[in-house]
Amino acid sequence: TNCPGAQKNTFIYAPRVLEAKIKEASTEGEKKQFVDQLIESYETRLIHFPGKEAYVVGEKASKTLKYTDDFESSFNLFKRAYDAGYTEMTPAQLNGYFLSSVKMFNDKKLDLEQLIGVYLRTNEAIADNRINISNGFKLCLNRLAIDYIDYDIARISPSNQDLVFI
Helix, strand or coil, X not given: CCCCCCCHXXXXXXXXXXXXXXXXXXXXXXXXXXXHHHHHHHHHHHHHCCCCHHHHHHHHHHHHHHHCXXXXXXXXXXXXXXXXXXXXXXXXXXXXXXXXXXXXXXXXXXXXXHHHHHHHHHHHHHHHHHHHHHHHXXXXXXXXXXXXXXXXXXXXXXXXXXXXXX
16 A cells, blocks of 8 residues: 555554455466565554564465465474464464474474474463463353343343342
8 A cells, every 4th residue: 555554443453455466366476476465564654553463474374285385384384383372373374384394394494303393382282271261251241241231230120129130
């Protein structure tokens, strides 16, 4: 865009638009152009709208893994995302991190000890994320219960102070 800092939504929805354009591309050159734009859009988003670095870099890594044969770049991006805050990473991103490490191992760019290290890191992240999701779910349930109680209290009949159940 001409004014990339104008709207965060531009960068939130741009990947969907660009992926649709990748699918519709009629030539390999056109497809490559859209893939390059897609991958670059994540860095541009971080420049203009910092925050959620692990998630955004994880998405960039996922798209690099999906649309290119550059497993080393995707592996390094996943590692960067993990180091920035693995609790922001999605399960698909954590899976991509491990898959890219397997490809690096198969290409003899990682040794077995490094591969096991990535495996342990991704398992740790999955376990921690599961706990965070569980705690977040419990918090949401507690908020719903409080809202429900507040709603019921508000429905007390002023004439006889009895609760009115719906």
